[in-house]
Amino acid sequence: MEREIMTVAQVAEYLQLSEMTTYKLVQEGKIPGFKIGRHWRVKKEDLNEFIERLKNGERL
Secondary structure (H helix, E strand, O other): OOOOEEEHHHHHHHHOOOHHHHHHHHHOOOOOOEEEOOEEEEEHHHHHHHHHHHHOOOOO
């Protein structure tokens, strides 16, 4: 079963980036995310939309 909500570590693995880079991109709002307490989470649907925008030429 595929997760709808992902942690920064899971997003990093999915995008094949380091956790530090992924955390920075989420914190800066470049990857859409939200905080639950002190922890960042990313909706898989938002991540896929972000990837599509990059594929269409949008820059970080």
